[in-house]
Amino acid sequence: MADSKKTEQTEENEYEAMETRIFNAWNDAGCFKRTPGFGKHKNDAYTIVIPPPNITGKLHMGHALNDSIQDACIRRARMQGYKTRWILGTDHAGIATQAKVDRALAEKGISRLEIGREAFIKACYDWRAEYGTTIVKQIRGMGCSCDYSDEHFTLDPDYVTAVRRLFVDWYHHGLIYRGKKIVNWCPHCGTAIADDEAEYVNEKSHLWYLRYPLVKPVDGQKYIIIATTRPETMLGDTGVAVSPKDPEKQKFVGAKVKLPIVNREIPIFSDYYVDQKFGTGFVKVTPSHDPNDWAMGERHNLEKINIFDGRAHVVDGYGKFSGMDRDEAREAVVAEFEKLGLLDHIEDIEHSVMTCYRCHTNLEPWESEQWFVDVDKLKGPARKVVADGEIQFHPARWKKVYLDWLDNLKDWCISRQLWWGHRIPMFYCDNCGWEDASETDIDTCPNCGSKVRQDEDVLDTWFSSQLWPFAIMGWTTGGKDAPEIKECYPTQVLSTARDIMGLWVARMVMASEYCIGEIPFENVIIHPTVMGADGKPMSKSRGNGVDPMLLKQKYGVDGMRFGLLMQVTGAQDLKFNEDKLENSRNFANKIKNAAHFVLMNLDGYTPGEPTADTAVDKWILSRLAHLVKKVDEAYDAYEFSEVTRELYSFFWNEFCDWYIEFSKSRLNGDDAEDRLTCQRNLVFVLDQAIRLLHPTMPFITEEIFDQLPVEKRSKFLMMCDWPDAAVLQKYYDPSVERPIKLATDVVSGVRATRSRYGISPKQAMKVSVKAADTQDVDIIESQRNLIIGMANLSAFDVATTTEKPKECSVVLCPGLEIYIHLAGLVDLDAERARLKKNQTKIEKDIARLEKKFSNQAFLTKARPEIIQKDRDNLAKLKDESARISEQLKDLA
RNA sequence: GGGCCGUUAGCUCAGGGGGAGAGCGCUUCCCUGACACGGAAGAGGUCAUAAGUUCAAAUCUUAUACGGCCCACCA
Numbered sequence: 001m002a003d004s005k006k007t008e009q010t011e012e013n014e015y016e017a018m019e020t021r022i023f024n025a026w027n028d029a030g031c032f033k034r035t036p037g038f039g040k041h042k043n044d045a046y047t048i049v050i051p052p053p054n055i056t057g058k059l060h061m062g063h064a065l066n067d068s069i070q071d072a073c074i075r076r077a078r079m080q081g082y083k084t085r086w087i088l089g090t091d092h093a094g095i096a097t098q099a100k101v102d103r104a105l106a107e108k109g110i111s112r113l114e115i116g117r118e119a120f121i122k123a124c125y126d127w128r129a130e131y132g133t134t135i136v137k138q139i140r141g142m143g144c145s146c147d148y149s150d151e152h153f154t155l156d157p158d159y160v161t162a163v164r165r166l167f168v169d170w171y172h173h174g175l176i177y178r179g180k181k182i183v184n185w186c187p188h189c190g191t192a193i194a195d196d197e198a199e200y201v202n203e204k205s206h207l208w209y210l211r212y213p214l215v216k217p218v219d220g221q222k223y224i225i226i227a228t229t230r231p232e233t234m235l236g237d238t239g240v241a242v243s244p245k246d247p248e249k250q251k252f253v254g255a256k257v258k259l260p261i262v263n264r265e266i267p268i269f270s271d272y273y274v275d276q277k278f279g280t281g282f283v284k285v286t287p288s289h290d291p292n293d294w295a296m297g298e299r300h301n302l303e304k305i306n307i308f309d310g311r312a313h314v315v316d317g318y319g320k321f322s323g324m325d326r327d328e329a330r331e332a333v334v335a336e337f338e339k340l341g342l343l344d345h346i347e348d349i350e351h352s353v354m355t356c357y358r359c360h361t362n363l364e365p366w367e368s369e370q371w372f373v374d375v376d377k378l379k380g381p382a383r384k385v386v387a388d389g390e391i392q393f394h395p396a397r398w399k400k401v402y403l404d405w406l407d408n409l410k411d412w413c414i415s416r417q418l419w420w421g422h423r424i425p426m427f428y429c430d431n432c433g434w435e436d437a438s439e440t441d442i443d444t445c446p447n448c449g450s451k452v453r454q455d456e457d458v459l460d461t462w463f464s465s466q467l468w469p470f471a472i473m474g475w476t477t478g479g480k481d482a483p484e485i486k487e488c489y490p491t492q493v494l495s496t497a498r499d500i501m502g503l504w505v506a507r508m509v510m511a512s513e514y515c516i517g518e519i520p521f522e523n524v525i526i527h528p529t530v531m532g533a534d535g536k537p538m539s540k541s542r543g544n545g546v547d548p549m550l551l552k553q554k555y556g557v558d559g560m561r562f563g564l565l566m567q568v569t570g571a572q573d574l575k576f577n578e579d580k581l582e583n584s585r586n587f588a589n590k591i592k593n594a595a596h597f598v599l600m601n602l603d604g605y606t607p608g609e610p611t612a613d614t615a616v617d618k619w620i621l622s623r624l625a626h627l628v629k630k631v632d633e634a635y636d637a638y639e640f641s642e643v644t645r646e647l648y649s650f651f652w653n654e655f656c657d658w659y660i661e662f663s664k665s666r667l668n669g670d671d672a673e674d675r676l677t678c679q680r681n682l683v684f685v686l687d688q689a690i691r692l693l694h695p696t697m698p699f700i701t702e703e704i705f706d707q708l709p710v711e712k713r714s715k716f717l718m719m720c721d722w723p724d725a726a727v728l729q730k731y732y733d734p735s736v737e738r739p740i741k742l743a744t745d746v747v748s749g750v751r752a753t754r755s756r757y758g759i760s761p762k763q764a765m766k767v768s769v770k771a772a773d774t775q776d777v778d779i780i781e782s783q784r785n786l787i788i789g790m791a792n793l794s795a796f797d798v799a800t801t802t803e804k805p806k807e808c809s810v811v812l813c814p815g816l817e818i819y820i821h822l823a824g825l826v827d828l829d830a831e832r833a834r835l836k837k838n839q840t841k842i843e844k845d846i847a848r849l850e851k852k853f854s855n856q857a858f859l860t861k862a863r864p865e866i867i868q869k870d871r872d873n874l875a876k877l878k879d880e881s882a883r884i885s886e887q888l889k890d891l892a
Numbered sequence: 893g894g895g896c897c898g899u900u901a902g903c904u905c906a907g908g909g910g911g912a913g914a915g916c917g918c919u920u921c922c923c924u925g926a927c928a929c930g931g932a933a934g935a936g937g938u939c940a941u942a943a944g945u946u947c948a949a950a951u952c953u954u955a956u957a958c959g960g961c962c963c964a965c966c967a
Binding site for chain 1: 894895896897898901903904905906908910911914915916917920921924926928929930931932933934946947948959960961962963964965966967
């Protein structure tokens with residue numbers, strides 16, 4: 001809670017006006033539609049389909065993160081010259097929306113059952129009109145460059161047709177079948193729930209040991225004892241199982257027990273499912289209310305007795321138990337056993353129970369008639385394209401997770417007993433028994449002419465979501481040859497959260513392989529899940545959630561996006577760190593100010609090529625070339641924290657801290673030619689840097705670009721060229737680092753000394769430098785103006801023969817001794833202490849290296865360049881140590 | 893039970909065989925003509941533990957502990 005103040009709403013909003021202005025300008029200029037290509041990627045499409053957010057809600061941190069990732073990818077591709085488009089849409093989210101609308105109606109005292117299906121669906125559409133637009137507005141607010149002119153919805157008419165077409169196709173090809181199976185039933189939502197939609201939670205409960213009387217005693221034993229966590233389901237027991245490996249139990253096989261309360265005679269049989277070590281070794285079998293029991297029932301032809309209705313109340317025919325809900329029935333059954341003297345004992349246990357992922361009601365395994373997809377034929381191709389690497393996961397380890405998911409896949413229950421969604425296109429004739437699936441509605445039976453009825457149920461939302469990548473590209477009208485599909489399928493990137501890897505990602509691949517015969521996307525980014533600052537999932541009940549809209553106000557869109565991307569590492573979770581956003585906001589401000597500095601120093605500027613004549617210019621251009629290469633590599637590997645880190649350290653620690661600082665004396669100097677060179681390089685580097693920054697910080701960079709006097713392909717940075725690493729390669733030269741290193745060493749050395757002795761930066765100082773060789777003398781001499789400016793010196797000389805002055809502080813750097821004249825200011829004790837501390841450290845390093853060299857194996861086995869590096873290092877350290885000893889002697 | 897991720901500075905996290913890094917926080921100084929959302933200089937770490945591989949391990953291997961996630965699930 002210490003950090004709660006950070007998310008308080010701020011009154012004024014300094015960012016919104018600028019963001020809205022720029023966003024509208026992009027929008028008005030048509031930048032968000034499919035862009036024409038240019039350059040070497042002129043004819044290549046680059047497409048992303050957004051994972052359609054549910055219409056139930058508003059943007060949460062997961063969306064903010066995912067949308068930042070996608071926009072970074074698509075903006076970079078656009079600048080690289082691809083024909084880009086980011087396709088937008090929302091999902092009707094069957095059960096989730098229905099639950100919300102149900103609750104909203106209930107608050108007004110209205111029940112969905114009273115108003116009927118049609119009115120309820122209308123209420124859902126009203127809901128969508130109100131809330132479905134919110135999230136798109138928020139996506140706009142984040143500056144996402146989606147194609148807002150062509151928004152899709154999973155219940156659009158042509159989308160509905162697409163869903164029906166696939167259902168009909170699969171039905172006719174035997175891939176969809178109807179079956180009575182045990183499903184996970186939510187008594188609260190009144191619908192089946194897919195296995196992977198169920199959530200397991202640990203619950204403290206009991207294991208009840210119940211006595212089941214034998215019809216005839218076995219070896220004098222009158223009853224057996226079973227252990228159960230669900231005593232109420234005994235009403236539906238139709239057998240008792242023992243393990244075939246349990247020698248002591250074999251004598252019971254074939255015997256019968258007389259089930260108390262219901263007085264049903266049920267058989268004892270053996271089945272390999274039973275674990276003889278658990279409980280008593282006797283398992284009560286309730287085929288209708290447990291998936292494993294169901295399977296045993298199938299194997300042993302047991303009767304299936306359903307004791308619950310859809311609300312999980314006991315059905316008629318069970319006397320006083322009828323009408324009770326599960327919990328009441330449990331108590332009553334246990335009480336009855338106790339009364340009959342058949343309750344042996346009770347144990348405490350903790351076990352996991354299935355709950356509904358929407359309403360968290362305990363799910364009831366319940367036998368009912370449902371529709372299923374036979375996944376066996378679908379999973380082969382979906383497996384192959386990932387196994388063969390046609391589809392790449394980022395991070396790569398998700399490949400295995402995907403394959404494991406597919407390998408363990410069981411038939412998929414696709415019918416839901418809901419109203420909101422794609423109604424199952426099955427039509428039945430109650431008169432003659434005709435039935436068929438149809439893409440269009442059918443009124444009369446083609447067989448007997450009677451009126452037909454449509455299936456009441458709707459399809460699992462994921463059934464419609466699996467069509468998303470191609471259903472929104474005109475598949476309904478054009479099939480797999482639809483123009484957009486031909487042009488830009490497969491898409492390049494799908495970015496999503498890890499929890500819907502199987503539910504959605506794998507199913508899209510299956511559907512796409514089936515319908516299009518192609519993969520839907522080439523790259524799948526599985527981004528980390530945003531956890532609260534406490535490391536736990538964000539949730540209302542925990543109160544650890546953060547609203548991205550508030551963050552946007554506080555840090556600006558640029559700050560929020562950059563700060564989120566900084567946290568996108570290869571890990572599976574991300575402990576949300578608001579400091580990173582604050583940091584990024586400050587970075588955005590730094591960029592703004594650096595640009596301001598450059599722009600206000602442009603009087604007399606004429607455009608021209610950057611030139612790498614002086615050491616600093618060579619250095620910054622080399623660093624820029626290196627940056628472009630690193631940023632490209634990071635993007636290509638989808639390593640977003642790497643992208644931001646490279647950009648941040650270049651812009652702040654190299655460009656601002658040193659290049660701009662060095663440029664001040666040049667811009668104020670008398671050398672007009674050097675001044676122009678400096679201006680041109682400042683403009684060039686700034687221009688290239690904001691291009692690289694644009695995908696992560698679209699607004700501030702667009703704002704700066706507008707004012708930059710550079711040649712532009714477009715008025716808008718978002719439509720301009722991405723820096724070309726190959727072109728900049730000519731500037732790359734690591735050897736130019738040494739002059740700058742020498743110069744910055746001198747400057748830093750003087751500053752450190754100032755700081756140590758409390759000498760104001762305003763007080764100019766005298767400095768002499770002794771260099772190891774004439775080459776270094778030349779280098780430093782050539783940087784003298786920069787050094788004098790940055791270190792504020794009144795006198796500066798450098799030579800190989802410089803004598804150490806009487807009263808001075810000495811700073812040692814590789815190849816240099818820097819003498820800072822202190823004329824009586826030095827506290828000799830402090831200086832001695834500092835040198836000694838320094839020497840201790842150096843001696844430690846020397847000892848470490850000498851030990852290394854005394855090791856014969858190192859000399860024979862290590863790579864020569866490593867040995868040479870260490871040898872140089874040792875020599876340097878020894879030299880430094882000797883020089884420190886000299887000084888200590890001088891000071892004694 | 894199977895699998896995955898993590899354990900590095902006070903905090904949040906990078907790095908990934910050959911001299912421990914960033915941001916925040918902390919200490920000292922500075923509202924210097926781009927920026928105090930800033931600048932300069934500092935302090936701070938046996939890289940979870942143990943064994944192994946190697947000339948060399950924070951980094952690779954294997955175990956262990958702790959934290960977390962996913963899948964399967966014992967009635």
